[in-house]
Amino acid sequence: KNQVEQSPQSLIILEGKNCTLQCNYTVSPFSNLRWYKQDTGRGPVSLTIMTFSENTKSNGRYTATLDADTKQSSLHITASQLSDSASYICVVRNDYKLSFGAGTTVTVRA
Amino acid sequence: AAGVIQSPRHLIKEKRETATLKCYPIPRHDTVYWYQQGPGQDPQFLISFYEKMQSDKGSIPDRFSAQQFSDYHSELNMSSLELGDSALYFCASSKGLVYEQYFGPGTRLTVT
Numbered sequence: 135k136n137q138v139e140q141s142p143q144s145l146i147i148l149e150g151k152n153c154t155l156q157c158n159y160t161v162s163p164f165s166n167l168r169w170y171k172q173d174t175g176r177g178p179v180s181l182t183i184m185t186f187s188e189n190t191k192s193n194g195r196y197t198a199t200l201d202a203d204t205k206q207s208s209l210h211i212t213a214s215q216l217s218d219s220a221s222y223i224c225v226v227r228n229d230y231k232l233s234f235g236a237g238t239t240v241t242v243r244a
Numbered sequence: 245a246a247g248v249i250q251s252p253r254h255l256i257k258e259k260r261e262t263a264t265l266k267c268y269p270i271p272r273h274d275t276v277y278w279y280q281q282g283p284g285q286d287p288q289f290l291i292s293f294y295e296k297m298q299s300d301k302g303s304i305p306d307r308f309s310a311q312q313f314s315d316y317h318s319e320l321n322m323s324s325l326e327l328g329d330s331a332l333y334f335c336a337s338s339k340g341l342v343y344e345q346y347f348g349p350g351t352r353l354t355v356t
Contacts, residue, residue: 223287
């Protein structure tokens with residue numbers, strides 16, 4: 135069973151709208167959690183990194199939250215743009231190992 | 245800033261052929277990781293090297309081998325290619341085993 139579960143698997147939103155992606159994990163012990171953006175055919179690019187003590191972190195129009203008690207994280211995209219169309223992957227670190235979620239494919243339409 | 249470099253970016257091979265993928269880490273990074281990502285799948289960890297020694301092994305097939313050289317670049321050698329090997333292969337580098345991994349752009353391998 136995957137230790138990192140993401141939902142939804144995919145979503146379509148209109149340009150300018152907001153959306154929220156979810157990540158639930160069972161990885162233990164926990165070091166940090168990252169959200170990556172992966173464009174088709176490219177390597178993942180880090181958006182945010184959160185450690186145990188952090189609840190919210192923003193990077194431009196991307197805001198990540200972390201609840202270490204319930205082992206849940208979310209990534210909120212504000213005022214979506216066409217360039218936000220990509221796969222968003224939640225990655226949880228355990229010591230030096232990474233556990234990847236399956237990703238959420240976001241499609242932004244004009 | 246310099247990023248992880250992978251070559252080639254695209255590669256087309258036939259079944260049973262061999263392929264070599266190269267990864268050049270960010271300068272002063274001593275750790276390299278290889279991942280395989282099939283269509284619509286999450287990345288699968290293959291193998292990693294720290295200071296030219298294998299540090300961890302994941303789901304790497306026996307047909308594949310890899311090494312890290314004295315200049316810290318790494319090569320993934322793939323033999324007896326199968327159709328199922330078609331995937332995006334990307335490597336990541338870090339400065340030590342516990343630090344952030346920076347991903348390269350990937351090599352798209354297509355086996356026909």
